[in-house]
Amino acid sequence: MNRIVALVIVVVAVLFAGSSTLLVVDQRHQAVVYSRGGVDPVAVGPGLHFKLPTPLQGAMRVDARVQTLEASNPDRYTTSDKADLLVTPVLKYRVVDPLKLFTQTEGDAQSVPGRLAEFTRAALGEAFGKRSLSDALAQQHDIASEARSAIAARTGALGVEVVDVSLTRIDLPAAAAEAAYKRMVVAQEQAASDERAQGAAEAEQIKADAERQRDAVLADAYKTAQQIKGEGDAKAAAIAADAFGRDPGFYQFYQSLQAYRSVIKPSDVVVVDADNDFFRFMRSPDGGAPSNGQAAAASRKH
Structure with a gap:
């Protein structure tokens, strides 16, 4: 009986020792085999590997896949204007150098x-x-990119590559949300007011420029019209002078008729001396002295 028990013990010990010398690494992982005390670490890839029994050599398996690290609760961050934000970041990473990871963590991958x-x-x-x-709030992508670069600069020594950094939530604490939103509304209203004021000033400037241009065009047109009118009057006067210069008597007769038309109205009663020189063309067609009969008729008419 004692021999059977001893044999079982020996078989179990052999199996245990044999199993501890085999290291199976699947395609999703890498492993680091190290001697007692963490010395002489060696990285091995997927496959079946042999090592010394566990007391003499150990192994640390490392997941080589892309892994996700997401905080269970949002972290609080403070902006430059002393506003608090609740942020939930998501970090995606993978181990690219198991030896560095083993060295820096002293074999504690957890x-x-x-x-x-x-x-x-x-x-x-x-x-x-x-x-x-x-x-x-407006530059979330830039913040994530900056954080990724800063994290990558520190994880390189761990043998870890940062794949991506994203911010799944950026929010204000409940106590500060309403006050912050009010400040943002006031700021936007002020910006809108400034834009309207600037637009009104530009509109007034455009209107003033248009009025100046209009006045300049009207002044130029008036000047041109006056020049044309002056030239027309001069030509008319020249034509009239030429026409009337050929017959001075007719000119005097015409001018007297124009004067009668402008001075005497149909309902007017004119009492003047019949010998008045103003009415000489009424006394005689040629404006000369009338005969005795014409003078008497003119006197009776007036």
Whole structure:
């Protein structure tokens, strides 16, 4: 009986020792084989590998796939204008150098998410801290890009590659949300008022320029019209002078008729001396002295 028990113990020990010398790594992982105390680490890829039994050599498996790190609760960040924001970042990463990871973590791969979360908080804190509230809300993509670069600069020593950084939530704390929204409304109203004032000033300037151009066009047109009128009057006067100069008697007769028309109206009663020189063409067609009969008739008519 004792021999059977001893044999079972020996078989179990052999199987355990044999299994501890085999290392199976699937295609989704990599592994680091190291001696006691973490010395002489060696990275191995997918496949079947042999190593010394567990007391002499150990192995750390590392997931080589893209992994996602998302905070369970949003983190609080402060902007340059002292506004608080609740932000939920999502970090995607993968291990590209298992040896660096093993060395930096001393074989504790479970500490990687905590370190990455710390790096993420530091990078986002710096990115939000140099922006105002309005800029932080408007530049989420830029903030994520800056954070990714800052995180990647620190994870390189861990053998970790940062694939992407995104912000799934950016919100204000409930207590500060209403006040912040009111400030944003006031700022937008002020900006709109400034735009309207600037537009009104530009409209007045355009109107004043148009009025000056209109006055200049009217003045130029009036000047041209006066010149044409003057030239027309001069030509008319020249034509009249030429026509009347050929017969001075007819000119005097015509001018007297024009004077009679402008001075004497149909309902007027004119009492003058019949010998008045103004009415000489009424006394005689040629404006000369009338005969005795004509003078008597003219006297009776007037």
